[in-house]
Amino acid sequence: MxxxxxxxxxxxxxxxxxxxxxxxxxxxxxxxxxxxxxxxxxxxxxxxxxxxxxxxxxxxxxxxxxxxxxxxxxxxxxxxxxxxxxxxxxxxxxxxxxxxxxxxxxxxxxxxxxxxxPFPQSPATQAWGMIHGSFNLAASVAVAVGAVGGLMWLIQAGRLSRKTTPAQGFRMPSLEKLAALTGRSMVVAATTGAAGFLSGMVLNAINQQSGLLETVPWNDPVVLRMGLLVGWLILAAVIARVLAHRPQGPRVRAWLSLVSLLVLAGSMSWGLVGSSRHGRSPIATLTPTETSETSPATAEEDRP
Amino acid sequence: MTLALLGATHRSVPLAIRERLAFTTDQAIEAIGRFRDCFPGRELVLLSTCNRVELYTAGEQESPPPTSEELLRFLAECRGINAGDLAGHLDCQVDQAVVRHLFGVASGLDSMVLGEPQILSQVKQAWAMARERDSTGPLTSEMFQSALRTAKRVASETAIGRERLSIPSVAVADFARGVFERFDDKRVLLLGAGKMAAETLRYLQDGGARHIVLLNRSLERATELASKLGGVAVEWSCLNEELAMADLVVSTTGASEPVVDATRYTAIESARGGRPLVVLDLAVPRDFDPAISSRPGVWLYSIEDLAAACEANRKKRQREIPAALAIVEEETSRFMAELHHRHTGPVIEQLRAGWNETGEAELERLFRKLPELDSAARLEIRKAFDRYAAKLLHPPLVSLRDESHAGPPHGLLDALKRLFNLED
Missing domain, CATH: 1.20.120 (Four Helix Bundle (Hemerythrin (Met), subunit A))
Structure with missing residues (x-):
């Protein structure tokens, strides 16, 4: 087995x-x-x-x-x-x-x-590391779910505007259900994204105090892209909230959720090319085995 | 001949004759009883709907089903009609054509509204009634079971019955349901008192709609309708307030000018709080100004839009006919092959019994010559004999089954009978 x-x-x-x-x-x-x-x-x-x-x-x-x-x-x-x-x-x-x-x-x-x-962790930061990772994971999943809901909403609204019956094998849920899914996902994404960012800050502060692991500076690419992503998610959630009682609210919400997915994808792609100290051990603590297992992109990032 | 059908359908028989032929439930029960008296040992299923009256009969070789003349006389007597009046109007089919016809009927391919599902339950009821009256037998039972299976396949593998064809059903299922997930928390506003509006309302009520408000220029008429359809009647002067509160509007007034123009809607738009509004404008001329459909959150469907959607659905159903017919043909062939294969049963039984008898005799002789064999060894030898006989019998059985697809395998059966000296 x-x-x-x-x-x-x-x-x-x-x-x-x-x-x-x-x-x-x-x-x-x-x-x-x-x-x-x-x-x-x-x-x-x-x-x-x-x-x-x-x-x-x-x-x-x-x-x-x-x-x-x-x-x-x-x-x-x-x-x-x-x-x-x-x-x-x-x-x-x-x-x-x-x-x-x-x-x-x-x-x-x-x-x-x-x-x-694995991201280097000391016993002091292990719990915060898990919290940080979990919130970021929840935010990313919520963004993806919201974007799927938004895309389905736009497809269904397009079909209803064209006044045609559903195409074979392509029956979408109701606009009401999709709008609710998208709205909730945006709130969850903004909340968990913000929590992930804040927990990252706490984690960084603990690392800085203990001196065991390398700290991530404010101008680090990961901090910048995560900051931008979280900022966008919060802004999108606020716009969606403000427009909740306007007739065009669901449509704007659907587009915002799609843009959120693009921002998230852009953020992930940025991670492929930028060099960062995020989640890295101090170079002195890296063992030869760890460096050999690192992908080419990571090896690039590990340089001081 | 083992299967026969005498029938009058909407395709070939005028409504006046179909009306005279139609059976009520009690009349059908009485006719089944009379059939059993007239044709003992034969099977009958009587299918009577508003579009067809059909007698499906069957009988084994020794007691074949009634002839078409006998069936015609029987039907005429049951309905008190002169048999001569029916001659030339009714369809008579036998064997494979009967099976094909029934499978097509059960699948909705022979219905007036192509693919309508109601006929399947009517076929089931007809078969159930015949079973209760003991007028079915192995042939009709197998045929009707296969018909139900065919209908299920057609329904699941093609879209022939899926697309809705009536304007109220398309309006509710394909459009209103596309906007709203549920109706029980929605406010439905009914403007006017058209027949189609009442039917649409019934679909909405089936979907859970509870809060229904009726507006008519005559409050008396609105109150009367409200008591009939369920809902609350409101003065026509409250139109703006009701429009502001409504989630779904069904409109069928007889007004010659739009009841709700763009100006009126713009005036109440802000009071709606951004909630979406579905308007099913079933009136001719239209009750809602088409310009309203460009307002955000408004989903306006006129009767023309809905009729176009129905027509598109009708075309979709038509496109599915070849696929549905292919399924019917495949199931018919399968059923006929199984039916033909039934003829081979007695011969195979004789052949198997003869070989078993010979095998047993040989085994007895062998065991007498080898008394030292213990029970385990004997059992193994017996199993080997059985396997040997089964393997020898397998090729002729396969040949018989293959031959059954083309019809009763009389040639092979005769050959087997002569080769192995089997009795008829």
């Missing part, structure tokens, strides 16, 4: 999700009596493999479980894949996976180029 689980790779569950996505896309072209079961089967198989992969890493990781950038992206993808499967089961006529699975696959792809070296 252990060997079997150890043999599960990222490709296994990414391929399962990709097949499930292909089944979802095929809804638009033809009907099938068995597609629903096949789609759920592949998505569930992918989720199972994904879960086992994360569990295996959590158990066998020498450091704090799932504390690397790689694990963080895979956890985000796992949460969205789970949400996608649940929503597919609850709404079998809606092509939920068509919206969620591409984001899941992009996150898995982003994980592949992320560092697998």
């Amino acid at each position: 252990g060997d079997f689980v150890a043999g599960i790779s990222v490709v296994c569950f990414a391929a399962s999700y990709a097949v499930a996505l292909a089944f979802e896309a095929s809804r638009l072209f033809f009907r099938s009596g068995v597609r629903g079961a096949a789609l759920v089967g592949f998505a569930a198989a992918g989720l199972l493999a994904h879960t086992l992969f994360l569990l295996w890493r959590a158990i066998n990781e020498p450091a704090v479980p799932l504390s690397s950038e790689f694990d963080w992206y895979l956890l985000a993808a796992w949460l969205l894949a789970m949400g996608s499967l649940w929503l597919t089961l609850a709404n079998p006529k809606t092509p939920v996976g068509l919206f969620f699975l591409p984001i899941v696959l992009l996150l898995i792809g982003r994980a592949e180029v992320a560092s697998r070296v």
Whole structure:
């Protein structure tokens, strides 16, 4: 059993999700009596493999479980894949996976180029590190869910404006439901994003006081991009709130949620090219093994 | 011949004759009883709807189903009609055509409104009634079970019954439901007293609508409708206040000018607090100025928009016909193959029994010659004999099954009978 689980790779569950996505896309072209079961089967198989992969890493990781950038992206993808499967089961006529699975696959792809070296942590900062990572994870997932809700809202509103009946295999939830989903996601994203940023500041302050780990300066690219992201999320949530009782409120909310996803994607892409001290050990504490496991992008970032 | 059908459908028989042929439930029960008396040992399922009256009969080789003339006389007697008046109007089909027809009927392909699902429950009821009166048998039971399976396949694998065709159903299911998740917390405003508005309201009530306000220029008429449809009647002078509070408006007044123009709507827009408004304008000429649809949060559908959506749905259904017919054809072939294969049963049984008898005799002889064999060894030898016989029997069985797809495998059966000296 252990060997079997150890043999599960990222490709296994990414391929399962990709097949499930292909089944979802095929809804638009033809009907099938068995597609629903096949789609759920592949998505569930992918989720199972994904879960086992994360569990295996959590158990066998020498450091704090799932504390690397790689694990963080895979956890985000796992949460969205789970949400996608649940929503597919609850709404079998809606092509939920068509919206969620591409984001899941992009996150898995982003994980592949992320560092697998765990973020350095001392016993004093471990709890704050987990809080910081969890809030950021929740914010990112909420942004993705909100954007999916917003995109669905725009598609459904477009269909209702054109006064056409739903296309084959493309029945969207009601505008009312989608607007509520988008609105809640924006509030959750702004709140957890802000909490993640604040907990990062606390973490940094503890590091600075203890002197055990390297502190991140205010002008660090990660701090800047996270600050911009959180600032945008709060601004978007405030605008959505202000326009809540205006007729154009839901449409503006839908666009804001899509822009939030773009800002988040931009922020993640920025992380690929910028050099940062975020989540890095002081260079003297790095062991040769750790440096050799670091991805090319991370190796670049690790330079003083 | 094992299956026969005599029927009058909306396709070929005028309404006047169909009306005379239609059975009430009691009349159908009586007719089934009379059939059993007239044709003992035969099977009958009687399907009577507003669009068709059909007698599905079946019988085995020794007691074949009634002929078309016998069925015609029977039907005429049951309904008290001169058989001569019916001649030339009714369709008579036998065997595979009966199966194909029933499968098409159950799937809604022969309905006046293509793909309508109601016929399936009517087919089920007809079969259930026949079962209760013991007029079904193995043939009709298998045929009706297969018909239900075919209808299920057509419904799940094609879109023939999915697209809605009536204006009220499209208005509620495809448009109002696209905006609102639920209706029980929405305020529905009914303007005017058109028949279509009442039907639309029924769909909304089925969807959970509870808060219904009726406005008519005549308060008396509005009150009368409110008591009939459920809701509250309000003076026409309250139109602006009600518009400001409504979430969904169904309008069917007979006014020659728009009842709600852009100016009136703009005046009440701010009082709505940004809530979306769905307007189903079913009036001709229109009650709502089309310019209102450009206001944010307003989803305005005129009867023309809804009729166009219905027509698009009708075309979608038409496009599904080839796929549905392919399923019907596939299921018909499968059913007929199984039916034909039933003929081979007695021959196969004889063949198997003969081989088993020979095998048993040989085993007895072997065990007498080898008394030292213990029970385990004997059991193994017996199993080996059984496997050997099964493997020898497998190819002719497969050939018989394959041959059954093209019709009763009389040639192969005769050959088997002669080769293995089997009795008829």
